[in-house]
Amino acid sequence: MFHELLGSLDEMTAENLQEPLAEIATGTRSFGPMEEWSTWYLLGALLPRSHEAFVSYLLESLLTGFMAIYPNGIYREPYKGFREDVLLTLGRCMMDSMCWNGSDIAIGKVLRQSNNNPNQVWVWWDASGDFTASMFFCLKYLPESSVEPWLRSVFDIPSPHWRAQVIVWLVGAHGILNNVIRWPSEFSMEARPYIGWEWSHCLKAEMAAADDSGAPPVPTFIPEGARTSALNVVRSYFSENRFPEWLDCISISTVPYLEAELAEIPSTFEALYVH
Template sequence: MDRFLWTRGNGIDTLALGRLRAHFPKPAAPMGEAWFMGAERRMFSDLLGNLDEIAVRELQECFAEIASGTRSFGPMEEWKTWYHYLLAALLPRSHEACFSYLLESLMTGFMAIYPNGVSREPYEGFREDVLLTLGRCMMDGMCWNGTDIAIGNILRQSNDNPNRVWLWWDASGDFSASMFFCLKYLPESLVEPWLRSVFDIPSPHWRAQVVVWLVGAHGILNDTMRWPSEFSLEARPYIGWEWSHCLEARLTVVDDSGAPPVAALVPEAARTATLDVVRSYFSEDRFLEWVTCIATVPYLEAELAEIPSTFATLYVR
């Protein structure tokens, strides 16, 4: 793969999705839970039926078992087999949500199974197919309404709460997981052009999330923090996502792929490239343009409050 960009409307690649589905058929035996105390283990037998009839919350529970189980007990062929099938089958439903987006669970499961990178592909071209599908979900046509996001389909879902706030001061889980996913698995040569494509999207909501995520991710990017398990729920901005606390260094040493353990979620080359691109992209004039754009949506400006100033201190030269 010599090109990977985020372009609005250019989401899941249908040919890559077809290859994933061809290589990962439905397993014959049901998937079991990770945590059980007695003689009888819960089995997710419903997964053997029609996945379209299973609610997103139940599907999220399955991915939670895969991620938490792999972290605590090490990799199991059963969970790997089921994860790959569910990934291929459920990618078109990635933007469905119950408190969090299904996309977040898909991302966490992949990172738990491939903590040291995709060194042993289930089939030739697998990593590229995953990047062209899971890695591009945020660009699906349903996520965009012209130049702006389709509100409620990606990023913050609603302000249906007593205080009528959207929580734009935190990174939405689908965005944060997708950013880390691409930084972790993209070939080094593709990181810079991909990041520039992320920054070139003019949506005020999107730009607000980029600013928030870069402030929250500063610890990862400057190597003072290495794994999502270190994210604090009290952080402002918070950049965790569904079950991201399962992603920790332990996964790298129990991984049975034969790959050497990595030191951090994001490779050093990707971290360095990100900092270089951010600092070269955000001149004072460019940053002012972004702040002005964000301010066209009053609730964005109000909820971000001091975060753009923090961004300027960290990145604008």
């Protein structure tokens, strides 16, 4: 279907590369797993270009394609060490040096892309697709024992923009972390905050049932142990003293437009998680 992939991938645009990745997600959703999607995969070749974007970041499509192929976790490795390779590469894309200027994000290269619109807003009230897809990827595939130190390391990053996204994502993810929502296909596009990402609506329970890897179908997108561990970390990390410090760092004095765009979301976060 995509003969251009047999040529040089370097000559293809982000838009062109998103198309076969979308086919993996939509095709698996509609027809179940197929060998051409699971044995020939674009992951390794496209990792260096994961932060390129056409409307959405290429990273989002890479993550969705991977999740579609491995809905029940990485049960059968294509080669020994595959799981670790994936976690150390795809799982760490957000930490690429090009995404950061010192301790803050590189504005416009990661998370929200631009405020070039009539209202000149960045849309910080929603979770950026690269961020939310990466968070769910790590929650889904990390060993349960690694969830707590990984999540604490996410919270310890002092970037105001990064911390704004953490709060937005945690408010939006409250339903799935509390097992009210089970799969990304159930995310509402009208939700505030919205935490879906490119083709995440394709990820549903039927994929787990159709998986032919031999893995037992998982009942929820995020494993129970990871979900419980994440909730415990959030509740223990955000004490009554720490959360006000985050708010000061996020927007009040350093980045005024973050405060304006987040509006009521920090108060919602406090009501949900800070006790």
